[in-house]
Amino acid sequence: MSDLDGYASPRGERSRRREIAERATRRSATLTLATTIFPGLGLLRTRYKRLGVLVVIGVVLFAMAVIARVVMLGPTKAALSVAVNPNALLAAAAFALVAGLIWVFTIILASLGTRDPSMTRRQRGGLSALTALLCMVVIVPMGTVVNYSLIQRDVVASLFGVQQGTPEEEETNAQPGTGVDPWEGVSRVNMLLLGSDAGDDRIGTRTDSMIVASINPQTGDTLLFSLPRNLENVPFPKTNPLSKIYPQGYNCGPPDCLLNGVWTSPKPTRSCSAVTPTPV
Numbered sequence: 534m535s536d537l538d539g540y541a542s543p544r545g546e547r548s549r550r551r552e553i554a555e556r557a558t559r560r561s562a563t564l565t566l567a568t569t570i571f572p573g574l575g576l577l578r579t580r581y582k583r584l585g586v587l588v589v590i591g592v593v594l595f596a597m598a599v600i601a602r603v604v605m606l607g608p609t610k611a612a613l614s615v616a617v618n619p620n621a622l623l624a625a626a627a628f629a630l631v632a633g634l635i636w637v638f639t640i641i642l643a644s645l646g647t648r649d650p651s652m653t654r655r656q657r658g659g660l661s662a663l664t665a666l667l668c669m670v671v672i673v674p675m676g677t678v679v680n681y682s683l684i685q686r687d688v689v690a691s692l693f694g695v696q697q698g699t700p701e702e703e704e705t706n707a708q709p710g711t712g713v714d715p716w717e718g719v720s721r722v723n724m725l726l727l728g729s730d731a732g733d734d735r736i737g738t739r740t741d742s743m744i745v746a747s748i749n750p751q752t753g754d755t756l757l758f759s760l761p762r763n764l765e766n767v768p769f770p771k772t773n774p775l776s777k778i779y780p781q782g783y784n785c786g787p788p789d790c791l792l793n794g795v796w797t798s799p800k801p802t803r804s805c806s807a808v809t810p811t812p813v
Contacts, residue, residue, distance in 0.1 A: 550651060557649035558656045562663055568643040569667040572636045575643035588639055607781060610768055622686035626679045633675030637668045716750035723747050740793045764792035 564575035573588025603611045615621040644664040648657065716722060728742030743760040766782035769775045775783070775795075783790045 554649065554651040554653060554656060557647075558652055558660065561644060561647035561649070561652075561660055564647050565640060565644045565660070565664055565667060568640050569670060573639050576639060576646070579643060579646035581642055581646050584642070585639070588635065607768075609766065609782070616685065617689055619686045619690040622682045622689065626682035626686070629675050629678040629682065633671060633679075636671050636675070640664060640667050640671065719750055721747055722750050738796075740796060743792065760792060762791065762793040765790070767792050767795060 564578055566575070568575035571589070572592050573585040576582060576585025576588065579585070605611075606614065615625055641664060644660055648660070652660075724746045726742075726744040726746055727740045728744075729738050730741040731738040739762075741762050743762060745758040745760065747756045747758070748754070766784045768782045769779060779785075779790075783792070783795055
């Protein structure tokens with residue numbers, strides 16, 4: 534038997550260690566990238582598996598809640614319920630900030646939790662650079678969401694103030710009183726200004742010009758909003774009887790039921806084109 538039997542050459546040992554280090558580096562990079570794509574996913578293959586499970590479940594539940602709200606309200610109403618609500622915008626900014634921090638934390642944890650002692654200094658440095666880059670991939674868009682949410686909140690709050698109730702409650706409460714100041718306690722008074730396109734040579738009356746004047750009764754400051762006459766799927770508040778006829782918005786098939794036709798009151802069992810308009 535040769536004296537070299539069972540003895541690994543230094544070159545073979547270095548090759549084996551290099552292969553182990555490369556395999557560990559690829560694994561760490563893959564799991565870190567997986568956590569960047571789906572928060573917590575890469576942690577499922579590390580010693581932080583329990584934390585990864587909690588994060589993954591949280592992401593799934595949040596996605597299900599968003600989908601359920603969109604299905605219940607419709608995409609437009611669901612988006613508007615946040616975009617024009619200062620409190621909802623503030624909550625969205627806070628959520629994006631917290632979610633972004635948790636997401637970045639899981640990325641760093643996935644990177645650190647998959648490091649192997651066999652890795653070289655260069656491999657560790659490369660993983661650190663990759664981790665920093667992936668963190669920036671998350672930080673930049675989440676920071677943008679926070680920034681834009683706060684900007685939008687500032688715009689809405691400065692124009693209308695922070696409303697405490699729902700739009701339906703605000704509309705119900707905005708009634709003039711009988712005291713010295715009939716609008717005391719009312720945050721805003723909205724008036725609809727209509728310009729009709731009617732004449733002897735035209736059929737019917739068309740409200741081609743529609744402008745909402747939103748007035749602050751305490752200061753007299755007034756905001757004017759021009760509404761496109763061909764706006765489709767216009768939603769109605771629950772206090773409006775038409776909300777029962779058109780729960781998903783004013784829509785009875787193109788090209789009918791545009792915004793300038795809301796002044797008519799169609800019967801729910803007939804199409805707009807087959808109904809004789811009657812003012813409401």
